[in-house]
Amino acid sequence: MKHNFYAGPSIIDESVLKSAGSLVRKTDEYLSILEISHRSKRFGELMEETLFLAKSVLRLSDEFDVIYLHGGGRQQFYQIPFNLSGLFKTSYYIDSGSWAMQAYQEALHFGKAEILASSKGNGYRSLPSFEMMEDSSYYYMVTNNTIFGTQFNNISKLNAPLVGDMSSDLFSREIEFNLFDLFFSATQKNAGTAGGCLVYIKRGLLKKDIGSIPKMIDYRTHINKKSLYNTPPVFSVLMTNLTLKWIVQQGGVSHLEKRNKEKASLLYGEIDRNAVFTGYAEKEHRSDMNVVFNGLSNELEERFISYAEKSGIVGIHGHWSIGGFRASLYNALPIDSVKVLIDVMQEFERTQA
């Protein structure tokens, strides 16, 4: 048996994969969902249900529109400034890691953008604190930093629209969504598989005249066409649909949040106890989704990866930019996988270090 700690694409519950299998297959009477027109009633209903679920599992008010787009997370790095940048105002980015930094670099193509605060100086082990600016077109933050394993917990109301990249924590915990004016998540972590992106936009945000922009990039096109403007990534939509139904069956986001906290606290507990490993992020900023840690030396880290593989543990190597380990504890990861990892860490400390 494999214990899948990959950061994304990442673990999908067995029951979701089984349902996808049967919907992808065709019979004498039924075509596969992948080989019918996206204009058909059957696919239209699938999209409509997916968008409904994407909003209802978050218990969002009707203030938000939700759309399903192509292009994963990174497409939003330029689509956001394209749609929201005022010509004379500056947008402010909170630099809590490389996903925020890359989004900022894309924003520089469209109007003015600045880094409001950064924790680069300490290797992004903590979250930067920041002050509000007088005149801003929007603020931008990444609520969970997939690479460095930090997560924002206390988000406060700001004096301009707040944009959130929630690619690695949407559906894993309750967040004060109403404080955001736009938030999005790529779909390959807790929302299905790769290829898509869910974007939530508060009504009224797009009102101002942003001039002439390409139709495909204009959020209003996709809102008006109910995410069927061009041919959507049908397989990704199917996977998101089934994953959202699975979230409902599990008792919803609040129930998953409890489970995720339990998994994270078990693993951090072991990292803090074990003499061979140290946590990367500062304790008060630790993420429940991506647990980042190091071994005593590079040599020991390499040995641990091979050692853990013998017990079926896969995907724990850290992001290539920082090395070490990263155990991603997304919704579908069973607590038993975390327990196996902890057993292996203890055994390694006893016998191999």
Ligand code: PMP
């Ligand atoms: N933002 C965050 C927080 C991410 O973790 C990722 C991918 N891991 C991205 C953006 C980029 O997503 P994609 O690869 O789908 O473009």
